Amino acid sequence: xxxxxxxxLIATIPVMLLVAVIVFLLVHLAPGDPxxxxxxxxxxxxxxxxxxxxxxxxxxxxxQFAIWIWRVLQGxxxxxxxxxxxxxxLILQRAEPTISLAITTLIFAVTIAIGLGVLAAxxxxxxxxxxxxxxxxxxxxxxxxxxxxxxxxxxxxELRWLxxxxxxxxxxxxxxxxxxxxxPSIALGLAYLALIARITRTTMLEILAEDYxxxxxxxxxxxxxxxxKHALKNAAVPIVTVVGIGVALLISGVVITETVFNIPGVxxxxxxxxxxxxxxxxxxxxxxxxxxxxxxxxxxxxxxxLFDPRVxx
Amino acid sequence: xxxxxxxxxxxxVAGSALLAAPGIVRSxxxxxxARTVRAVMHGDxxxxxxxxxxxxxxxxxxxxxxxxxxxxxxxxxxxxxxxxRHGLSDDKxxxxxxxxxxxxxxxxxxxxxxxCVASLxxxxxxxxxxxxxxxxxxxxxxxxxxxxxxxxxxxxxLVADAMAKTSTPICFxxxxxxxxxxxxxxxxxxxxxxxxxxxxxxxxxGSQYVxxxxxxxxxxxxxxxxxxxxxxxxxxxxxxxxxxxxQTAIAALQAGEVDYVEQPPIDAVPxxxxxxxxxxxxxxxxxxxGWIRLNFLHPPFNNVKARQAxxxxxxxxxxxxxxxxxxxxxxxxxxxxxxxxxxxxxxxxEWFQRGPNRERARQLLRESGYNGEPVxxxxxxxxxYMTNSAQILAQELRAVGFNIQMVPMDWSxxxxxxxxxxxxxxxxxxxxxxxxxxLSSSNPIWAAAHAAxxxxxxxxxxxxxxxxxxxxEWVQAPDLETRQKVTQRLQENAWNFVPHVYYGQWRTPIAxxxxxxxxxxxxxxxxxxxxxxx
Numbered sequence: 032x033x034x035x036x037x038x039x040l041i042a043t044i045p046v047m048l049l050v051a052v053i054v055f056l057l058v059h060l061a062p063g064d065p066x067x068x069x070x071x072x073x074x075x076x077x078x079x080x081x082x083x084x085x086x087x088x089x090x091x092x093x094x095q096f097a098i099w100i101w102r103v104l105q106g107x108x109x110x111x112x113x114x115x116x117x118x119x120x121l122i123l124q125r126a127e128p129t130i131s132l133a134i135t136t137l138i139f140a141v142t143i144a145i146g147l148g149v150l151a152a153x154x155x156x157x158x159x160x161x162x163x164x165x166x167x168x169x170x171x172x173x174x175x176x177x178x179x180x181x182x183x184x185x186x187x188x189e190l191r192w193l194x195x196x197x198x199x200x201x202x203x204x205x206x207x208x209x210x211x212x213x214x215p216s217i218a219l220g221l222a223y224l225a226l227i228a229r230i231t232r233t234t235m236l237e238i239l240a241e242d243y244x245x246x247x248x249x250x251x252x253x254x255x256x257x258x259x260k261h262a263l264k265n266a267a268v269p270i271v272t273v274v275g276i277g278v279a280l281l282i283s284g285v286v287i288t289e290t291v292f293n294i295p296g297v298x299x300x301x302x303x304x305x306x307x308x309x310x311x312x313x314x315x316x317x318x319x320x321x322x323x324x325x326x327x328x329x330x331x332x333x334x335x336x337l338f339d340p341r342v343x344x
Numbered sequence: 345x346x347x348x349x350x351x352x353x354x355x356x357v358a359g360s361a362l363l364a365a366p367g368i369v370r371s372x373x374x375x376x377x378a379r380t381v382r383a384v385m386h387g388d389x390x391x392x393x394x395x396x397x398x399x400x401x402x403x404x405x406x407x408x409x410x411x412x413x414x415x416x417x418x419x420x421x422x423x424x425x426x427x428x429r430h431g432l433s434d435d436k437x438x439x440x441x442x443x444x445x446x447x448x449x450x451x452x453x454x455x456x457x458x459x460c461v462a463s464l465x466x467x468x469x470x471x472x473x474x475x476x477x478x479x480x481x482x483x484x485x486x487x488x489x490x491x492x493x494x495x496x497x498x499x500x501x502l503v504a505d506a507m508a509k510t511s512t513p514i515c516f517x518x519x520x521x522x523x524x525x526x527x528x529x530x531x532x533x534x535x536x537x538x539x540x541x542x543x544x545x546x547x548x549x550g551s552q553y554v555x556x557x558x559x560x561x562x563x564x565x566x567x568x569x570x571x572x573x574x575x576x577x578x579x580x581x582x583x584x585x586x587x588x589x590x591q592t593a594i595a596a597l598q599a600g601e602v603d604y605v606e607q608p609p610i611d612a613v614p615x616x617x618x619x620x621x622x623x624x625x626x627x628x629x630x631x632x633x634g635w636i637r638l639n640f641l642h643p644p645f646n647n648v649k650a651r652q653a654x655x656x657x658x659x660x661x662x663x664x665x666x667x668x669x670x671x672x673x674x675x676x677x678x679x680x681x682x683x684x685x686x687x688x689x690x691x692x693x694e695w696f697q698r699g700p701n702r703e704r705a706r707q708l709l710r711e712s713g714y715n716g717e718p719v720x721x722x723x724x725x726x727x728x729y730m731t732n733s734a735q736i737l738a739q740e741l742r743a744v745g746f747n748i749q750m751v752p753m754d755w756s757x758x759x760x761x762x763x764x765x766x767x768x769x770x771x772x773x774x775x776x777x778x779x780x781x782x783l784s785s786s787n788p789i790w791a792a793a794h795a796a797x798x799x800x801x802x803x804x805x806x807x808x809x810x811x812x813x814x815x816x817e818w819v820q821a822p823d824l825e826t827r828q829k830v831t832q833r834l835q836e837n838a839w840n841f842v843p844h845v846y847y848g849q850w851r852t853p854i855a856x857x858x859x860x861x862x863x864x865x866x867x868x869x870x871x872x873x874x875x876x877x878x
Contacts, residue, residue, distance in 0.1 A: 075472075121550075187599055295552070
């Protein structure tokens, strides 16, 4: 298994290099100029040119890429063009809110979605099934920001149960941390919930039609152990795969959710960086996101051994 | 190898603890909410060096942590701020400024004349008004620890005005150590002598900027007036919260999570007015002026008749109503220098009094010899008033015969492309839309865009010798009355050669919680001194 992990990790290197090249070209070839943004609206062309030279943006593109990639290979993601701080430091500073949001969203979406999916499969064709699938369609169809604004209006402004926005570190207490993550997690998790609920239902329907389930029922196994012990465990591999794939959905959703709920996470960092063309931050965050995606997929592959003893690496 | 669920859960718990550990170690006591003002400003602080950039948010940051030698008051007059006694010699060629007692940097050292001389030089290297002033300055020196002496080559009536202005970059005083930094390089260290100290530990760039009251600040005794007078701080902490989503900011204000929103959208005004906990305030009486910049380097706007055609085609009411909706917040203005200032004028405004007149515009366009070549209009789609005005302008100009090609992009794309001097079909442009604050627009020196120095000047690169001569006369005018007379001539000439066109003037109200009082009006920056929270 260790050899397998090493092989997979080595295989990520060309992927990351390709990502680095694409991201670098995309951000540099898109219109926009950080020097102009820094200089402000009153600046003249000469002042902007001077700032561009200071930032090294007047160098040929290949030279800028070579400098950046050489630093990345040494573990240095570079400096923000706007603040005198390292990109890695800024990402680390913003990591806690994003990781917290991802964890609470995963817990919310996975627990509810699996429950609903199993319920829908067990009651296939009933009103419950149709309600769950209706909820799934709504989850897919409603954009994150629409759900976000509706939740804010209802629970934060009208009912005053929860805060509108912001983030408190977990070090300041569990409830202050959690209460600011409830609405964002629901808004972000709805599409994720829909995805997992649908795949759970489909997979469970197949499993529930298997002979061994019929045998278990014939031998008098109670419904709950039959559903969760015999059926769900065997349906877990495709569900876990979808959970892993859904991380991409989560990453893209985090960007919008953090903006709507004013959560100072990595998503906000990259959106602000794109707006002002802070190239090192955009490149650094994209690389980190790509690495996370690759590693999550590796973790998903490894988790198969937990659910299916026949899988060996 | 077999991984158990218990191992997975254990790893999760350990990861969470690791995640929380830095926060637990970092946590420190904070002032109570009742002594903290949370404000959502119009944007993010792009850099902490307010001299290096002309970006407004950098000036907002500077206004918290630095102080100025002079500050402009509500009569648009410069008043001494860090300066105590000061005077001009009889020949009007030597200005002596003595620093008042008790001024200290936040590192505990005294503010000296040497610090201020270095700060003046660095600021003047980056600021248009400063450069204009320095061309007439023989020398600036520190006579002793507290006395600054400026010797002029010729009488110059705008010295104190330039040092007092709130248009960017503002003439902030820094320690000599920072002020000696190359003006083209950013400063790294934030040590000011202003009413607040930046709390770098709790500041999160891009998210929140934390300013604590400077306990050693010595305010002046006069009442506050714009950025002049006593800067007495009544709260312990001010936090600029960067909230890119204005709807979230409004919801946070309604829920009491923030105390101040600088630029609520106009369509949110009725809801805010209906909220008894929230008050709206017209903080900046001069507001903003909308500018349509025309590129003098290429056809058709290298021809004055084509520029005059635009002047006659634009209906300011249509532009303003589309974005600012409520006439309480906008006004049409035909004055070359901002309406509502002593320099407002009706000279040569037939186009404004009788316009818009499409027939007249068509005739002028025909006279220009325009042959239907595409006219590239840059449209900043991420800024509401700009994108609205670009669409309206395109229709107005098409109606009089221009072949308008709109190029949508975000504002960052516009600021990059507007610097391109090449022809429009080679990456250049013909028209872009912007705005400037009313105070800087009221002064032909302060706003870089008022210069008509050709390719050395601001984007659009207008060129007119008479305009430049009149700008110099304006500066040298000994009193307000003379300056107003020069303004008349400046405007008559400007609306003949048309360096740019205006699409109106507007004010955006600020919204604040009613329990936070004492807000001071000021164009350019937001003063947080005098503010009280109950």
